[in-house]
Amino acid sequence: MNIQGNSSYHEVHARSLTDPEGFWAEAAKEIDWIEPPKSIFDPSQGTYGRWFTGGVVNTCYNALDRHVEGGRADQVALIHDSPLADSVTKFTYAELLNEVQALAAIMQDFGVAKGDRVILYMPMVPEAVVAMLACARIGAVHSVVFGGFAAKELATRIDDAQPKLILSASCGIEPGRIVQYKPLLDEAISLAGSKPKACIVLQRPQLTCDLAPGRDYDWASLRRKAMNDGKKAACAPVAATDPLYILYTSGTTGIPKGVVRDNGGHLVAVKWSMFNLYGVKPGEVWWCGSDIGWVVGHSYIVYGPLLHGATTIMYEGKPVGTPDAGAFWRVIAEHKAVAFFTAPTAFRAIRKDDPEGKFIRQYDLSNFRTLFLAGERADPPTVAWAEQQLKVPVIDHWWQTETGWCIAGNPVGLGMLPVKHGSPTVPMPGYQVDVVDEAAKPVGPNTMGSIVIKLPMPPGCLPTLWNQDARFKEAYLSEFPGYYKTSDAGYKDEDGYVFVMGRTDDIINVAGHRLSTGGMEEILASHPDVAECAVLGVKDAIKGEVPCGFLVLKAGVKRAPAEIEKEIVALVRDKLGPVAAFKLAITVGRLPKTRSGKILRGTIKKIADGESWTMPATIEDPKTLDEIGEALKGRV
Ligand code: COA
Ligand code: AMP
Numbered sequence: 001m002n003i004q005g006n007s008s009y010h011e012v013h014a015r016s017l018t019d020p021e022g023f024w025a026e027a028a029k030e031i032d033w034i035e036p037p038k039s040i041f042d043p044s045q046g047t048y049g050r051w052f053t054g055g056v057v058n059t060c061y062n063a064l065d066r067h068v069e070g071g072r073a074d075q076v077a078l079i080h081d082s083p084l085a086d087s088v089t090k091f092t093y094a095e096l097l098n099e100v101q102a103l104a105a106i107m108q109d110f111g112v113a114k115g116d117r118v119i120l121y122m123p124m125v126p127e128a129v130v131a132m133l134a135c136a137r138i139g140a141v142h143s144v145v146f147g148g149f150a151a152k153e154l155a156t157r158i159d160d161a162q163p164k165l166i167l168s169a170s171c172g173i174e175p176g177r178i179v180q181y182k183p184l185l186d187e188a189i190s191l192a193g194s195k196p197k198a199c200i201v202l203q204r205p206q207l208t209c210d211l212a213p214g215r216d217y218d219w220a221s222l223r224r225k226a227m228n229d230g231k232k233a234a235c236a237p238v239a240a241t242d243p244l245y246i247l248y249t250s251g252t253t254g255i256p257k258g259v260v261r262d263n264g265g266h267l268v269a270v271k272w273s274m275f276n277l278y279g280v281k282p283g284e285v286w287w288c289g290s291d292i293g294w295v296v297g298h299s300y301i302v303y304g305p306l307l308h309g310a311t312t313i314m315y316e317g318k319p320v321g322t323p324d325a326g327a328f329w330r331v332i333a334e335h336k337a338v339a340f341f342t343a344p345t346a347f348r349a350i351r352k353d354d355p356e357g358k359f360i361r362q363y364d365l366s367n368f369r370t371l372f373l374a375g376e377r378a379d380p381p382t383v384a385w386a387e388q389q390l391k392v393p394v395i396d397h398w399w400q401t402e403t404g405w406c407i408a409g410n411p412v413g414l415g416m417l418p419v420k421h422g423s424p425t426v427p428m429p430g431y432q433v434d435v436v437d438e439a440a441k442p443v444g445p446n447t448m449g450s451i452v453i454k455l456p457m458p459p460g461c462l463p464t465l466w467n468q469d470a471r472f473k474e475a476y477l478s479e480f481p482g483y484y485k486t487s488d489a490g491y492k493d494e495d496g497y498v499f500v501m502g503r504t505d506d507i508i509n510v511a512g513h514r515l516s517t518g519g520m521e522e523i524l525a526s527h528p529d530v531a532e533c534a535v536l537g538v539k540d541a542i543k544g545e546v547p548c549g550f551l552v553l554k555a556g557v558k559r560a561p562a563e564i565e566k567e568i569v570a571l572v573r574d575k576l577g578p579v580a581a582f583k584l585a586i587t588v589g590r591l592p593k594t595r596s597g598k599i600l601r602g603t604i605k606k607i608a609d610g611e612s613w614t615m616p617a618t619i620e621d622p623k624t625l626d627e628i629g630e631a632l633k634g635r636v
Helices: 009-018 020-030 059-072 093-109 126-138 151-161 182-191 219-228 263-276 295-307 327-335 344-353 380-390 469-477 517-525 561-575 601-609 623-632
Strands: 039-042 050-053 076-082 087-092 117-121 141-144 165-169 171-174 177-180 198-202 216-218 243-249 257-262 285-288 311-315 337-342 370-373 394-396 433-436 449-454 483-492 498-503 507-510 513-516 530-540 544-553 584-587
Touching (some): 020 039, 020 263, 059 093, 059 126, 059 295, 076 093, 076 126, 076 327, 087 093, 093 126, 093 219, 117 151, 117 182, 126 141, 126 165, 126 243, 126 295, 151 243, 151 257, 165 182, 177 182, 182 198, 216 219, 243 295, 257 263, 263 295, 285 295, 285 327, 295 311, 327 337, 344 380, 344 544, 370 380, 380 394, 433 483, 507 530, 517 530, 517 561, 544 561, 584 623
Parallel strands (some): 076 311, 117 165, 141 243, 165 198, 198 216, 285 311, 285 337, 337 370, 370 394, 544 584
Antiparallel strands (some): 039 050, 076 087, 171 177, 243 257, 433 449, 449 483, 507 513, 530 544
């Protein structure tokens, strides 16, 4: 395959590796600095060096003020489109700045200052974007917690981040049900050892809530007063290396990892990506259909498009059922989006409801140029269907919360490379992606191994975990010296295309959401009747994978297994949240193990997925696998 074409990719990528400082110094010119960096990369700082040291900057200034000053005041910055609330609301750059200045001033009145943490537990409403930018404006560190997580998960994050303030809302809206946020918030605060000074709560008309006197404040009243008083907070100068946000992601235990994002590196990398990777120009309309609770939402609903002077769409709805499988095409057509970014799972859901693509043809998609997929491996049949139906390039790209932006993708702005189904294409600038064996030695083309990134990672990637340098080094840097371990396995082909095939740890990917099976096992094991358990991801036609829990009950338990299984399902929903989509708990007499006592997860998974499997030589008792097969009958 001729993979050179007219793309400048190879030249650009090579330069980013041979002259990283020159490359990123040039990219940094796209950012307005209060003081330019003294050094582009300082290897002596941080756990593996720091980018743009000595630089002073403000992320909110770059996202809003400079566009207002530069002639985009009346351009729409944010379109909130909510089929669930039946509303479309637009904010120009000037209007968004006004909102952000006021909320930032309100937060200052609560004593929030540079470096203080603020947790946002919010649904997909424009106020959430305002809150993120208001934190950035005053140098506070936001930590957004996805609304589909339960109180205990929120409590863990409160304890780790120790926020001065929490911003939340009365409710979220899911199809057919209103999700009350306030009881979850109250429970989380009572579970947490660290208590916030105050909560600012947005009352949504769909369901209001009671406010705790002395602790909770009504968002709208505070806003009204601040606006009437003409209160505005100025942009605080922060170091490029200061944290912009913490975003918690699943680790290999129930304790999530607090991924830290700095201001300078994030600004430069995310801004660079908007044209060079996504091919979007300032002034154009861009849509990322993720949730602000995920990294993709941070980088590409909020920061990327606004730093670039584009118009961003925030969507509170689903791909299907709100009201139908034409929802995405309606949004793209109505707002004239030129590019759209979502997860393959959404396309599988649409394809199931509208296999012929009838809805697609009801809308004018003439402005639409490119579809980007990420969050999980884009399976070739889904990509092929999307290409055929949409008649635009469909680009898979590979990401992690830790990196904050794409590791491997197909750079539309630099000139697209040929698409190979099943591959997210090639490493982006600054990423030297190697596939290595257990001794950290690179393997040849088309050979599976651990995918690693040569240090230093490019700007935008995490410098460390919040307050946990040692855990960061241990989890990511120690196994393959000189490299960052992605915990993804795969291979590179003879053209340098990366193929990401699956995780090497206990993480599973459910509808594009990253979950730890180890964390779920901790919950199952906490049930008084459970002696032993194993959770693994089994194939699902829409969500890619869903968790399935196998339980061995304690000797002497007399209750019906079905009753206990129901309690287990409810327990995971209560402790982890509905997002886990944990609906399958299966009681077995014993778990298949090796003679040394290791649970044979791989073989159980193959049986559950209906794939062919071979009897492991080390199995303790081969009959246990037949028993698993029996237990699964009619359940998956
Ligand atoms: N607040 C409260 N509950 C939430 C929630 C939120 N913000 N988001 C999801 N949930 C709930 C859902 O209501 C559902 O609950 P249920 O078990 O009562 O039905 C559960 O969590 C699972 O949600 P979800 O994974 O969204 O599944 P779904 O069946 O509602 O929808 C898809 C399936 C494929 C349509 C949906 O997962 C989807 O659009 N995924 C795209 C994912 C994505 O964009 N990922 C970002 C990475 S790029
Ligand atoms: P998250 O941190 O939630 O973004 O999840 C990151 C993980 O999702 C990665 O480590 C991969 O396992 C998986 N992932 C994300 N995007 C892709 C992709 N395009 N192809 C394959 N796996 C992906």
